Amino acid sequence: MKPIIQNISKIISLTPEEETLFLSKIETKYFKAKTILLSSGEICKEGYFVNSGLLRSFNINDNIVEHVLSFACEGWWIGDMYSLLSQKRGNLFIEVLEDSEVEVLSKENQEQLYLEIPKLERFFRILIENSLIANQERLMDNLSLTAEERFEKFCKKHPTLVQKVPQKQIASFIGVTPEFFSKMKSKMLRK
Amino acid sequence: MKPIIQNISKIISLTPEEETLFLSKIETKYFKAKTILLSSGEICKEGYFVNSGLLRSFNINDNIVEHVLSFACEGWWIGDMYSLLSQKRGNLFIEVLEDSEVEVLSKENQEQLYLEIPKLERFFRILIENSLIANQERLMDNLSLTAEERFEKFCKKHPTLVQKVPQKQIASFIGVTPEFFSKMKSKMLRK
DNA sequence: AAAGTCACTTAATGTAGGTTAAGAAATTAT
DNA sequence: ATAATTTCTTAACCTACATTAAGTGACTTT
Numbered sequence: 487m488k489p490i491i492q493n494i495s496k497i498i499s500l501t502p503e504e505e506t507l508f509l510s511k512i513e514t515k516y517f518k519a520k521t522i523l524l525s526s527g528e529i530c531k532e533g534y535f536v537n538s539g540l541l542r543s544f545n546i547n548d549n550i551v552e553h554v555l556s557f558a559c560e561g562w563w564i565g566d567m568y569s570l571l572s573q574k575r576g577n578l579f580i581e582v583l584e585d586s587e588v589e590v591l592s593k594e595n596q597e598q599l600y601l602e603i604p605k606l607e608r609f610f611r612i613l614i615e616n617s618l619i620a621n622q623e624r625l626m627d628n629l630s631l632t633a634e635e636r637f638e639k640f641c642k643k644h645p646t647l648v649q650k651v652p653q654k655q656i657a658s659f660i661g662v663t664p665e666f667f668s669k670m671k672s673k674m675l676r677k
Numbered sequence: 678m679k680p681i682i683q684n685i686s687k688i689i690s691l692t693p694e695e696e697t698l699f700l701s702k703i704e705t706k707y708f709k710a711k712t713i714l715l716s717s718g719e720i721c722k723e724g725y726f727v728n729s730g731l732l733r734s735f736n737i738n739d740n741i742v743e744h745v746l747s748f749a750c751e752g753w754w755i756g757d758m759y760s761l762l763s764q765k766r767g768n769l770f771i772e773v774l775e776d777s778e779v780e781v782l783s784k785e786n787q788e789q790l791y792l793e794i795p796k797l798e799r800f801f802r803i804l805i806e807n808s809l810i811a812n813q814e815r816l817m818d819n820l821s822l823t824a825e826e827r828f829e830k831f832c833k834k835h836p837t838l839v840q841k842v843p844q845k846q847i848a849s850f851i852g853v854t855p856e857f858f859s860k861m862k863s864k865m866l867r868k
Numbered sequence: 869a870a871a872g873t874c875a876c877t878t879a880a881t882g883t884a885g886g887t888t889a890a891g892a893a894a895t896t897a898t
Numbered sequence: 899a900t901a902a903t904t905t906c907t908t909a910a911c912c913t914a915c916a917t918t919a920a921g922t923g924a925c926t927t928t
Contacts, residue, residue, distance in 0.1 A: 545817055545821075547821040551821065553817055553820045553821050555813060555816070555817060567806065567809055567810050567813065568810045568813070568814070571806055571807075571810065600799070604795055604798070607795070607798040607799045607802055608791070608798045610802055611798050611801055611802035611805065614802065614805050614806055614809055615758065615762055615805055616762075617809055618758055618805055618808055618809045618812060619758050619759045619762065621809060621812045621813060621816060622746060622758065622759070622812060623759070624816060625746070625812060625815060625816050625819070626736055626744055626746060628816070628819050628820070628852075629744045629819070629852045630736075630738040630742065630744050632884075632885095633884080633885070652904095652905070652906095653905075653906070654904095654905065654906080661819075661820045662884095662885065662886085663885075663886060663887080664905080664906075664907095665885095665886080665887080665888090665906090665907080665908085666884085666885050666886065667906095668906060668907055668908080669885090669907080669908075669909090670885090672907080672908090823914075824914080824915075843874095843875070843876095844875075844876070845874095845875065845876080853914095853915065853916085854915075854916060854917080855875080855876075855877095856876090856877080856878085856915095856916080856917080856918090857914085857915055857916070858876095859876060859877055859878080860877080860878075860879090860915095861915090863877080863878090
């Protein structure tokens with residue numbers, strides 16, 4: 487069974503016909519590392535489900551500083567929610583960090599699927615609820631924890647990512663500069 | 678027409694029967710300022726839609742420092758998403774800041790409504806999508822803007838709230854101490 | 869109206885994390 | 899393999915914001 491179907495089946499159950507219909511609306515694509523799937527200023531027309539590999543979304547501040555909004559590895563969805571929904575120009579980049587196999591679901595097909603398989607409203611509602619919860623927690627963590635504590639939490643929560651992701655991007659995700667992150671890390675090791 | 682029905686009608690259309698059914702599942706309540714609707718450590722059993730007045734959700738760090746997650750005034754929904762969804766103990770408080778009139782939707786009734794009016798899946802999906810987008814933006818702002826810039830953005834986005842909410846809670850929302858906020862504000866006025 | 873609490877201000881001092889810069893190590897490209 | 903680019907480290911110095919503390923005014927409570 488395709489990972490994306492497994493992913494959906496964890497939350498709602500699809501009939502074989504619905505599965506087929508769903509699969510007809512997505513497209514499997516392969517991307518090389520460093521491919522930019524979406525740039526700031528563009529309108530996001532599709533969402534991505536990662537079969538294998540690793541993507542990230544980030545923005546760039548004052549044309550200099552990158553801030554990572556999210557990573558997505560196997561079994562995760564990624565997109566620019568703001569732009570995808572509003573169909574206005576967003577300010578996120580979506581980049582492939584490792585050679586990846588990805589299911590592409592266009593905005594258009596997603597809307598059609600909502601009509602053809604109303605159950606999918608439920609699936610995506612729950613998917614987004616979970617995303618919101620994670621985001622709220624991250625927000626509160628940024629307000630109340632030190633960089634060290636945030637890093638520890640990140641390690642516990644995403645042990646695989648810590649191995650795969652370049653260190654400067656973990657720094658960006660938890661909200662510190664690469665220089666400070668490096669200093670902090672070596673300080674933590676010394677304990 | 679009840680504000681909560683207006684709120685829903687902006688996104689989906691309900692038949693008169695569906696409206697009646699929906700209304701039968703919510704309860705209008707009146708709360709005095711300072712009422713605590715939910716405490717940290719409790720399981721959140723209901724969501725709130727504000728007809729009038731003002732609520733907030735926040736957590737408390739190390740039994741000392743409060744961090745405001747969100748405000749909700751007229752026309753806004755509020756709840757502890759994490760606890761509401763997982764039915765586990767959350768760490769948020771929900772407090773009434775001004776005497777308020779509120780529509781209460783229990784978790785139980787909400788689940789029933791999803792079955793009886795599947796369109797509501799769509800409504801809440803979109804509601805939560807918007808909430809996620811706002812959260813993501815706030816997260817990125819916290820990573821990339823100064824306190825001053827965050828405050829300016831807050832003022833533009835929520836001009837009514839700036840008038841109503843105690844200053845120390847705006848400070849908490851944008852992520853600084855009340856002391857620093859006070860200093861910052863007087864510095865901004867001097868310009 | 870007095871007393872107490874709470875919200876806000878101001879100021880001195882402290883610190884987590886930023887900036888700049890330069891070199892070392894690791895990847896990538898030729 | 900070598901050069902080129904990128905990532906990581908270290909260190910000196912800097913700043914946005916936190917902490918502590920003390921004082922003022924406003925709102926509650928009795």
